[in-house]
Amino acid sequence: MKVLLTGGAGDLGQVLAPELVLLGHTPVVLDVARPGKELGEFVEGSILDRGLLEKTIASVDHIVHIAAWHGIHEFKQEKDAFDFWDLNVTGSINVLECAARNAKSKLVFISSTSVDDWPGIYAHSKILCEDLMRTYSARHRMDIISLRPRAFIPHWNRATYNTIGEWACWYWKGSVHINDVAQAVVKSIDALVSNTVQGHLVLTLDGACEFQSEDLEHWDRNGEGTTFKKLFGEDKYELAVQHGLNPAVKPKVIGYSDAQRAIGYSPTYGFGQMLDELAAKPHS
Numbered sequence: 001m002k003v004l005l006t007g008g009a010g011d012l013g014q015v016l017a018p019e020l021v022l023l024g025h026t027p028v029v030l031d032v033a034r035p036g037k038e039l040g041e042f043v044e045g046s047i048l049d050r051g052l053l054e055k056t057i058a059s060v061d062h063i064v065h066i067a068a069w070h071g072i073h074e075f076k077q078e079k080d081a082f083d084f085w086d087l088n089v090t091g092s093i094n095v096l097e098c099a100a101r102n103a104k105s106k107l108v109f110i111s112s113t114s115v116d117d118w119p120g121i122y123a124h125s126k127i128l129c130e131d132l133m134r135t136y137s138a139r140h141r142m143d144i145i146s147l148r149p150r151a152f153i154p155h156w157n158r159a160t161y162n163t164i165g166e167w168a169c170w171y172w173k174g175s176v177h178i179n180d181v182a183q184a185v186v187k188s189i190d191a192l193v194s195n196t197v198q199g200h201l202v203l204t205l206d207g208a209c210e211f212q213s214e215d216l217e218h219w220d221r222n223g224e225g226t227t228f229k230k231l232f233g234e235d236k237y238e239l240a241v242q243h244g245l246n247p248a249v250k251p252k253v254i255g256y257s258d259a260q261r262a263i264g265y266s267p268t269y270g271f272g273q274m275l276d277e278l279a280a281k282p283h284s
């Protein structure tokens, strides 16, 4: 199966492409930037070029729409409301309309839990995109899964994190690993192809969490750091603190039960793996 990845040269596309190849699919990356690793096919260009987009969509079996400016670009004030409108909103209607015109009825859209940050610019753009997904699904009988992952910028993205420690501090606040997001995309494709999911479905993606709800409800009731140490021990506590992570602040867990029920999503990467990675390469 040929799977179009719009914006596939970015972080998510680059983790997803090898997974698709392993499953016998051909990723078709459509991006303004050349991917670091070229797997499958690469089409250099923009989702704002409707002619190119339509030609590319006509040649694939399935679409994963990833390309967007994301929250970090608003946070750093690198992109403004016009930029978000042009790429996120116009880009999404281009993808949907080209898909509808070419009878491509299955699509995975990467939304974000940031929709809850409305009226932020990025949040608003994703809300508008989800509305487009819902409308196109109803109007053209398309089956669309909108995935809402939490933050998943990986620790090797040096434009965002200077060190793995910086990333760990962010991850601790509540996040999902990029590999688990890729897993959810693969499971979404399976669910759409097998017609297990029909219409438009919105699914939240959280990371794995080793803490029991009892721990989260009564965080550190036996003193500062006790909940963390109970699970991960004294050494990992020292390691975390050395890297600026504050174990007294409990991570925000939002869960993923809808995604588990609908597509069998089951994240494998939790705080334990994050601490193991930090211990293995503390200076990277």
Ligand SMILES: NC(=O)c1ccc[n+]([C@@H]2O[C@H](COP(=O)([O-])OP(=O)(O)OC[C@H]3O[C@@H](n4cnc5c(N)ncnc54)[C@H](O)[C@@H]3O)[C@@H](O)[C@H]2O)c1
Binding pocket: 006, 007, 008, 009, 010, 011, 012, 013, 030, 031, 032, 033, 045, 046, 047, 048, 065, 066, 067, 068, 069, 070, 071, 087, 110, 111, 112, 113, 148, 149, 150, 151, 152, 153
């Ligand atoms: N990274 C996160 O923490 C996070 C969290 C939730 C949701 N998301 C969403 O996930 C998606 C991708 O995330 P990512 O981390 O891989 O982003 P990324 O910035 O690494 O990749 C985006 C890609 O889009 C490409 N692109 C930009 N303009 C384009 C255009 N006109 N046509 C085609 N491609 C274009 C870029 O070159 C880049 O390769 C986005 O939709 C984002 O909103 C990200």
